[in-house]
Amino acid sequence: MTDQQVRDLLKSSPRTAHRLVFNEYYSYVYTIVFNRLRSCASREDIDECVSDVFSDVFIKYNSRSAYSGDIKGFIAFIAKRRSIDMFRRLCSKKADTLSIDGSEAMQFSSDERVDELAERAETGHALIDAVKSLGEPDSTIIMQKYYYGRNSADIADIVGMKPAAVRKRISRAMDKLKKILTDIGEGR
Incomplete structure (x- = not known):
């Protein structure tokens, strides 16, 4: 699907255009997000970030947008920015907390009463x-x-x-x- 076809479809049937863009670029976006977040994010965090990417794409890339470049480049840019933001947010949270369920908590046990x-x-x-x-x-x-x-x-x-x-x-x-x-x- 070409950029012009996406723009034309956005004018006539935005829902259909969104569905087609999602189906076409889901794997691409998931790969970008997964590669950035795999070290610190859960599956749910990665899925949430992918959803946020498509939400931003659908809000910012419409038939009246001033952006006239390639939709794939636009999606890649938003995916990278969103995944970097989530990475920073998750890493700052992990630095502040320690799960008591994990094996890390066992390192803090003490023989002293x-x-x-x-x-x-x-x-x-x-x-x-x-x-x-x-x-x-x-x-x-x-x-x-x-x-x-x-x-x-x-x-x-x-x-x-x-x-x-x-x-x-x-x-x-x-x-x-x-x-x-x-x-x-x-x-x-």
Whole structure:
């Protein structure tokens, strides 16, 4: 079927022209769409894209359209554009989600129990609160020593003390911290 025959048929019987164009170019459009979407789309997505291509073709290519070129080139252009758009949309969706039915979900399983993780997090928060309750400069000294792993000379520079005074403060702060944590443990 030539382009002029399609245009003439669109004037006299649009439904028949649409049916003939669909039958003539369905495999062509499907091949273009399938080749673009096969890596990320389901069969339904591919069928939907093919339908969208023909919908665009029938809306934009009519007897009064300004397009005077080859209908096959016009269909190919729309098929490529539509499949690229759907590819981008599907890939962005897949990046945001993970199916729990697939084998990928098994990779995220863990031997750790949620209740143990929650208990450790709660203990960590209680410890931080206890260290903060020591007040300054003891809380800073303890955090620098045990959280950041700094030595007494480095901590002395930070808090403006002598290294010997920092070591004495660490010893006293640890005794206070032990008492605070013992009281918290007995309160549970």
